[in-house]
Amino acid sequence: MEEVLLQLVLNIPENVLLPEDKVHEQYPYTKEQFQALQDEIQQLQQQYRAEASTGQVLRAELEEQDAVRAELEKILQWFDGLDNICREHGTSNFKESFVFLMQKSKKLQDVLKDVEKKRNKIKKHYQLL
CATH class of the missing domain: 1.20.5 (Single alpha-helices involved in coiled-coils or other helix-helix interfaces)
Known part of the structure; x- marks a missing residue:
């Protein structure tokens, strides 16, 4: 009795489309297509992680280069100061x-x-x- 009741009451006819299933009607796909999409998503995620880590490495490199550039500018200023001192004391x-x-x-x-x-x-x- 219970099975009959479940089939009659809870059975959705094939011609009825539930609102949450409208997407499946618009974009039908097979299991193979779904698996291919999942694989592509996984590959893109891996590429994103690799590019994100590469970006971090490049940002660290830029920070290091900025520090080196600042240090080189200090050294150049020091040499300019030495050059000026030498000129002031007659050594050209x-x-x-x-x-x-x-x-x-x-x-x-x-x-x-x-x-x-x-x-x-x-x-x-x-x-x-």
């Missing part, structure tokens, strides 16, 4: 001035090493006393 050739500064820097480093050695010797001497 920057290369000669730079060589001169490098020689003085080397001498200062040597003097600093000597002072450090002497300081260590004095420190050891006082530690022994």
